[in-house]
Amino acid sequence: MKIIHISDTHLGYTAYNALDKDLGIKQREVDTHKAFEQAIDKIIEIDPDIVLHCGDLFDNVRPSNRTLTFALEQLLRLKSANIPVVIIAGNHSMPRTRDVGSIFRIFELFPNLYPIFKGKHETLAFKNPRSGQMDLMVHAIPHCLTKDDFEENLKKLKPDPEVKYNILMLHSAAKGIKEFSMGEFNEQVIETSYLKPEFNYIAMGHYHKYTQLSENTYYSGSTERFSFNDIGQEKGFLEIDLKTNDITFHPLKIREMIEIPSIDAFGKDAEFLMEKIEEAIGKNEIDEKIVRLTINGLSNSTYNTLNFKQIKKLTSPALHFDIKYIRDSEENSVQISTDSIGNLSAEFEKYLAKSVVEELDKKTILKMGKEYLQKAMSKNETN
Numbered sequence: 001m002k003i004i005h006i007s008d009t010h011l012g013y014t015a016y017n018a019l020d021k022d023l024g025i026k027q028r029e030v031d032t033h034k035a036f037e038q039a040i041d042k043i044i045e046i047d048p049d050i051v052l053h054c055g056d057l058f059d060n061v062r063p064s065n066r067t068l069t070f071a072l073e074q075l076l077r078l079k080s081a082n083i084p085v086v087i088i089a090g091n092h093s094m095p096r097t098r099d100v101g102s103i104f105r106i107f108e109l110f111p112n113l114y115p116i117f118k119g120k121h122e123t124l125a126f127k128n129p130r131s132g133q134m135d136l137m138v139h140a141i142p143h144c145l146t147k148d149d150f151e152e153n154l155k156k157l158k159p160d161p162e163v164k165y166n167i168l169m170l171h172s173a174a175k176g177i178k179e180f181s182m183g184e185f186n187e188q189v190i191e192t193s194y195l196k197p198e199f200n201y202i203a204m205g206h207y208h209k210y211t212q213l214s215e216n217t218y219y220s221g222s223t224e225r226f227s228f229n230d231i232g233q234e235k236g237f238l239e240i241d242l243k244t245n246d247i248t249f250h251p252l253k254i255r256e257m258i259e260i261p262s263i264d265a266f267g268k269d270a271e272f273l274m275e276k277i278e279e280a281i282g283k284n285e286i287d288e289k290i291v292r293l294t295i296n297g298l299s300n301s302t303y304n305t306l307n308f309k310q311i312k313k314l315t316s317p318a319l320h321f322d323i324k325y326i327r328d329s330e331e332n333s334v335q336i337s338t339d340s341i342g343n344l345s346a347e348f349e350k351y352l353a354k355s356v357v358e359e360l361d362k363k364t365i366l367k368m369g370k371e372y373l374q375k376a377m378s379k380n381e382t383n
């Protein structure tokens with residue numbers, strides 16, 4: 001039997017200001033949808049016995065009409081090809097309160113779509129089209145309401161020895177391996193001892209980099225790059241042949257994301273820096289790409305005399321160009337983005353300097369405030 005393991009498609013993701021000229025909507029939303037459509041095209045070509053989607057189908061709890069229609073359109077293409085799809089809810093799909101209800105309920109209305117979203121472990125048996133036997137048992141745990149719930153559900157996992165292939169689906173970070181966390185406040189974490197060898201395959205979602213976690217456990221990774229952490233990573237999905245244990249990663253063709261080598265600004269003036277910036281951009285092909293450049297050790301006076309109009313012109317061929325300006329005193333490092341709200345951090349620093357604060361340490365407030373602002377400003381980077 002052949003299965004497809006896909007995850008973290010984040011349909012409806014938006015970021016940056018660039019618009020798709022024809023559709024008039026955010027280009028990154030279009031990109032994210034195109035990546036999913038490309039994956040569905042390839043999956044139909046591969047013609048697997050089942051598709052397992054390991055969570056974060058949508059970027060948020062309430063997908064827009066456009067996103068929902070698109071998702072159904074694509075999933076129904078799999079239905080037309082007679083390929084069943086199991087989808088578990090990830091942390092991006094879980095309403096924080098029960099009254100919101102889950103959009104996953106809509107998938108129950110379609111045969112061949114099997115949504116798992118009720119916060120508890122479920123099992124589904126599937127027929128092997130060749131043998132006609134119930135050869136495949138899918139054990140799935142969606143995102144749970146609490147960590148204890150998740151733990152309880154993990155304890156209930158029991159591979160069925162009577163069934164030829166037992167597969168486990170999870171949406172979770174992995175404990176003890178810091179790298180496998182997305183650093184999200186509501187993420188669930190699994191002890192690696194639950195990754196039992198009795199399962200023929202364990203399909204994981206949540207961590208966005210394609211990774212083998214143990215002998216039988218894989219993260220397929222996301223289908224697009226949703227943050228600068230993803231620079232240099234290929235994105236795609238996995239094909240697993242349960243008979244031969246062959247695992248194939250199918251990469252997708254997506255928009256390029258690059259990092260330009262950083263520029264050192266210690267003790268340099270604006271004129272020198274402008275030359276360096278122009279040179280750095282000239283050396284790299286940035287057309288239609290997502291680009292980041294860091295400038296280190298910038299003094300206030302140099303920052304204030306930079307020719308921002310010229311920088312804007314130089315960076316405009318990119319779809320999105322992020323310049324990270326890092327001030328020269330490490331303690332007071334301020335990160336300012338070129339976006340219009342980018343100066344919030346500096347504004348906050350000025351405001352705090354003028355304010356009278358009793359019984360609290362200004363330095364701590366400044367540090368915390370900057371962190372919050374940074375978080376809010378990078379909110380368009382999805383996990």
Ligand SMILES: [Mn+2]
Nearest residue numbers: 008056206383
């Ligand atoms: Mn995700």
